[in-house]
Amino acid sequence: MTQEARPTGTGADAGRDSRVVLxxxxxxxxxxxxxxxxxxxxxxxxxxxxxxxxxxxGPSGSGKSTLMHLIGLLDRPTEGTITVEGDDVSEMEQxxxxxxxxxxxxxxxxxxxxLSRTSAAANVELPLIYAGVPAAERVRRARxxxxxxxxxxxxxxxxxxxxxxxxQRVAIARAxxxxxxxxxxxxxxxxxxxxxxxxxxxxxxELNTHGIxxxxxxxxxxxxxxxxxxxxIKDGRVVADWEVEDRIDAAAELEAFRRENGGAS
Amino acid sequence: MNLVESFRIALKALTSNKVRASLTMxxxxxxxxxxxxxxxxxxxxxxxxxxxxxxxxxxxxFAFPGDYSSGGGGSGAGGPGASLNKxxxxxxxxxxxxxxxxxxxxxxxxxxAVTLKVGNRQQKATLAAANEExxxxxxxxxxxxxxxxxxxxxxxxxxxxxxxxxSKELFPGQNPVGRxxxxxxxxxxxxxxxxxxxxxxxxxxxxxxxMPTTTAQRLLGTKELSTIIMKANDPERIDQVKARVEQTLRxxxxxxxxxFTQEQTLGILSSLLGTLTVMLAGIAGISxxxxxxxxxxxxxxxxxxxxxxxxxxKAVGARTYDILSQFVIEAVVLSVAGGVIGIAIxxxxxxxxxxxxxxxxxxxxxxxxxxxxxxxxxxxxxxPAWKASRLDPIEALxxx
Numbered sequence: 198m199t200q201e202a203r204p205t206g207t208g209a210d211a212g213r214d215s216r217v218v219l220x221x222x223x224x225x226x227x228x229x230x231x232x233x234x235x236x237x238x239x240x241x242x243x244x245x246x247x248x249x250x251x252x253x254x255g256p257s258g259s260g261k262s263t264l265m266h267l268i269g270l271l272d273r274p275t276e277g278t279i280t281v282e283g284d285d286v287s288e289m290e291q292x293x294x295x296x297x298x299x300x301x302x303x304x305x306x307x308x309x310x311x312l313s314r315t316s317a318a319a320n321v322e323l324p325l326i327y328a329g330v331p332a333a334e335r336v337r338r339a340r341x342x343x344x345x346x347x348x349x350x351x352x353x354x355x356x357x358x359x360x361x362x363x364x365q366r367v368a369i370a371r372a373x374x375x376x377x378x379x380x381x382x383x384x385x386x387x388x389x390x391x392x393x394x395x396x397x398x399x400x401x402x403e404l405n406t407h408g409i410x411x412x413x414x415x416x417x418x419x420x421x422x423x424x425x426x427x428x429x430i431k432d433g434r435v436v437a438d439w440e441v442e443d444r445i446d447a448a449a450e451l452e453a454f455r456r457e458n459g460g461a462s
Numbered sequence: 463m464n465l466v467e468s469f470r471i472a473l474k475a476l477t478s479n480k481v482r483a484s485l486t487m488x489x490x491x492x493x494x495x496x497x498x499x500x501x502x503x504x505x506x507x508x509x510x511x512x513x514x515x516x517x518x519x520x521x522x523x524f525a526f527p528g529d530y531s532s533g534g535g536g537s538g539a540g541g542p543g544a545s546l547n548k549x550x551x552x553x554x555x556x557x558x559x560x561x562x563x564x565x566x567x568x569x570x571x572x573x574x575a576v577t578l579k580v581g582n583r584q585q586k587a588t589l590a591a592a593n594e595e596x597x598x599x600x601x602x603x604x605x606x607x608x609x610x611x612x613x614x615x616x617x618x619x620x621x622x623x624x625x626x627x628x629s630k631e632l633f634p635g636q637n638p639v640g641r642x643x644x645x646x647x648x649x650x651x652x653x654x655x656x657x658x659x660x661x662x663x664x665x666x667x668x669x670x671x672x673m674p675t676t677t678a679q680r681l682l683g684t685k686e687l688s689t690i691i692m693k694a695n696d697p698e699r700i701d702q703v704k705a706r707v708e709q710t711l712r713x714x715x716x717x718x719x720x721x722f723t724q725e726q727t728l729g730i731l732s733s734l735l736g737t738l739t740v741m742l743a744g745i746a747g748i749s750x751x752x753x754x755x756x757x758x759x760x761x762x763x764x765x766x767x768x769x770x771x772x773x774x775x776k777a778v779g780a781r782t783y784d785i786l787s788q789f790v791i792e793a794v795v796l797s798v799a800g801g802v803i804g805i806a807i808x809x810x811x812x813x814x815x816x817x818x819x820x821x822x823x824x825x826x827x828x829x830x831x832x833x834x835x836x837x838x839x840x841x842x843x844x845x846p847a848w849k850a851s852r853l854d855p856i857e858a859l860x861x862x
Contacts, residue, residue, distance in 0.1 A: 266856050271777060271855045271856040271859070272854070272855075272856040291781070291782060292781040292782055292783070295776060295779050295780060295781045295782075296779065296781070298777065298778070298779050299778060299779025300779070304777050304778070306859070310770070310773075310774045310777070310859065311774075312771055312774060314478045315474075323774075323775065323778050324778040324779050326467050326471075327775070327778065327779035327780050327781070327784060328779060329464070371778065375779075
């Protein structure tokens, strides 16, 4: 497989014409771990365009997760600017950031991050509670979201009664339930076996075809190749930004799995 | 998110950890129940005693040998014991009655302990002896029979009235009037039986026998009186009567005697008992405080244990206020539920204890305990909740 670095803007593709929904401009993030200064990001500029599926790829410690936390408004940059649909959010108050996360962004984490001892349906309802949606509508929308990820039969299951793949699908349902325009996924397949991982990627690709912008963070080129574009990060800097030419179709992969296992679903 | 949702979330968190929630509540339950119970005992005793004294009438005067008014001064130095060498006699009572005339009734009182025998039944009882007007100063209702009269007093007749306890013990299920009782070796005739009054802290007022003072003095081999009680006919003039009593006794006793009015006795007693009640409430309050610290401890543990949960909630859109209210409500629900259960237990406990100790559940103790437990919840819940709400979402999510 060819790994070809292209500076942003040189590729003539449809994505270029789309609106920028998320943007990081000269972003620096510095941590202090026991008084040792750690520069996780040293001046990153990148854009996420509306409707694209983007992978942020890099080895562990490269700062890719930090970058996702920044564009997901879970963290604030030390320097630089983050914009969401053109609005500068760097100076926004915590509570306003919470509202933006609630309405516009959905999260999928490597560790699923579901509330334990809380049913799948209740987990999916969670963002709606904070959005102030009435109870009856919450229940309905949570059920619909879970049905959409194929868990309509497991509304009342607790996370520990679900497999890893199912838990991640609950997390995807939770990310979708507020109908956000952007879904951020941090190593969504990292804790899953390869088949469950492919299932999750298939969901993300399907969401993308419905117009939802997907940002994927991964260290794995094979996962990154499910996206349309890859931004490579190393040592806190963007080192490459390229369009994926031989994009992997997760649905086809899943089909291959099915054939191998003799049609077992 | 509204308060109802915060409530629902808080309740869910509590019910998913029932053992811990109930152990935390236990501290508050014990504290609140203790406050209510101890205050109920304190004020119950207070009411009972003041009620008994008030029942005697507000126009009573009590003359005691010994100087109780000047704390350690005069001939009272060394405490009341030093001044007991000079006691009242019948002559003092007679003199008082002559001086007071129709302004007051003078009742000479002898108290002691006697052993009663009927056949092979035996009962120890307190002796309270007075003159024919003793029923004016001792609270007494007759079940059957009568009080001893003037001639029985004058002749020191061997007659007595039984309190409820000795009549039950010596003559179970029978009318004792007309029967013979052996009192410290002498034969007495029962002329009356008194109604049951219920126990008091000062002793069992039912386990008493009543007889003329003269008879009692002969029985005990003394000419002395324990105390002299006077009842003013006009309550308005009680202070003048008191002055006359002091004037009458001073030539023989100097300052070596004390005259209390009913009001003074009441005042001393109720301030004493009030202090007792407040002290009991204070002790119980400390246990309530400890219960509150228990809540704070659990809430702090709960916050650090649920850091990840806080991170998840924040990631999906919970504001600072949402987290704050969730944890504050958790703490308040714990303490208010504990408070309500504690009130119920304290109330039931107080009701159960009335068999042995007079109790009275006061509304202010209930209000105080409840307010205090709610305040404890808010006070000790706010800090952990505030700590939780300020967590950075990403820090909270990374927490292991």
